[in-house]
Amino acid sequence: MPDLTHGEDADAVNALRSSVMRLSRRLKHQRVDESLSPTEMSVLGTLARCGTATPGELARKEHVQPPSMTRIVALLEAKGLVRLEPHPEDRRQKVVTQTEEAEAMLEESRSKRNAWLASLAAELDEEEWAKVRAAAPVLERLAHL
Template identity: 85%
Template sequence: MPDLSHGTPDDAAAVNALRSSVMRLSRRLKHQRVDESLSPTEMSVLGTLSLCGSATPGELARKEHVQPPSMTRIVALLEAKGLVRLEPHPDDRRQKVVSPTERAETMLDESRRKRNAWLAALAEGLDEDEWARLRAAAPVLEKLAHL
């Protein structure tokens, strides 16, 4: 594995360009929301529940890299909006399990379709070689996102 902390100037430039472009693209994708009343954090929590399944607020806090009291507030807001339901934990009565509602799943599906369509429209501006390189880079970016 390369040690980029002491890499060449080209490596440093590549890391800088990657950071900048990923952040810019992420910000632009965040604006392609179906429901503007939800914060990006609320959308992220719903996405995590959709992908990973039901979880306790503590598990969600770890996955989302927020403090447990913050997650408790986020879950309460999502519950008030009818987007999650809280159920007793099967093994620990002191805990609750958070699950997305059908309404949340429908909203997430719509949001994914809208964002995918927006990104596909952008990709139409790429030539065949650029599109091939982007397809090849997608698994690497996915890996970075989950390290």
């Protein structure tokens, strides 16, 4: 593996960090429901991708402490976006499931963000867009390392 901390590679790493952070911040502002925090939206997104999970599993996936996840789940439950159900194998635990309302809200949010991003991408020329398309799977991999 090359040393990415010096020279042109370090400049590329810096530019990638900066641009991903700026784009992420701008995407976060394209929300459908302003009453949900970015963390709450992230938890709903994790449930949409991964399915039902215990609060402990969600805490690990979201990189937060279990007590914090318990509070987040309680807030989402109070808003009618998740429900807690008995764990199928361990009755001492609960599993978190998103509601149909959460699914609809996430779909609307995805559509709004995709439309916003598509409008930005429409400003790119064909060569730039081809590079973004080619980079998308690599960025996806980086996001999940």
